[in-house]
Amino acid sequence: MVEQLLIERLKQGEESAFKDIVESRQGMVYNTVLGLVQNAEDAEDVTQEVFIKVFESIRQFKGESAFSTWLYRIAVTTSLEFLRKKRRKKRFAFVTGLFGDNNQPAYDPADFVHPGIQLDNRENARMLFQAIKKLPENQRVAFSLHKVDGLSYQEVAQVMETTVAAVESLIHRARQNLKKMLKDHYNENR
Template identity: 50%
Template structure:
């Protein structure tokens, strides 16, 4: 089924079209959310929220961009909002733990495991994703969409609603910042 037909079927409220949409895009939506929030369970929740929003708001989709662009835009918005909320809760929990009986941190982040990463690469990927997590949100989204989801600069510009030159600038700054953040790790690794 072509995208235009799928959109028409979705707008007509066909359950089979919605099922097809989910089947086609659930992995991409989940993986994008996972790359941003770095927690599998939360990524599953975000993916569900994305598809619920699409189902509830498909009538508002004006077809000025591709359906996948719209999905990515919703996913990045929801994932970043969720990530910011979790960071704020973590900061608060660290502060409240200062006054606790045992001074323990209430919300330690779990180890990050991405489904497409082999075991021998887990340490490097954990380090990389910790560094990516420290980037500004716009740099993080551009970097993830380009280097992990393999989106073109034009596709990223559509998702982020910025110019192609802005995407190029974000990617350049993200790479510079990652070099700074990862420099000590690779220096230590190469000089044991």
């Protein structure tokens, strides 16, 4: 009920309502974005972009799903758009570099570790996040929302606008792909 009043106040253009939504949901959005973009600075920028989109499109929120579902959807979409733009920039920088311009391609840091990971698990987490990054987009989103953000299959299905069965399948395939990718790493560390 409180959230509905907050949303209505935001639809009326009240800045204090926007501030309240940002304060109450910033951590959730940041963690979701961070799990997908895997860079703290980029996650901060994308999180700000998510809240700008929320502010600009709040009137389009009809309440057909939970506000959190709508917010997750915006966070995922904005993160994926950011990653696509980043890949295009890298390709352009690489091609430009081939033709003699001194632009160097930007590389993702290979040592990303989500801040919530225990110190003794950092190396394993680093390998896992590198592998997650290589998953097909839908598998990466479903896996991250379920395993990193802790959403249920039903909640992931709502965010991704698909069925629970499709989410189960995506997560199963993600696990299988991750197993294949990480097999060598874990065999070496036994």
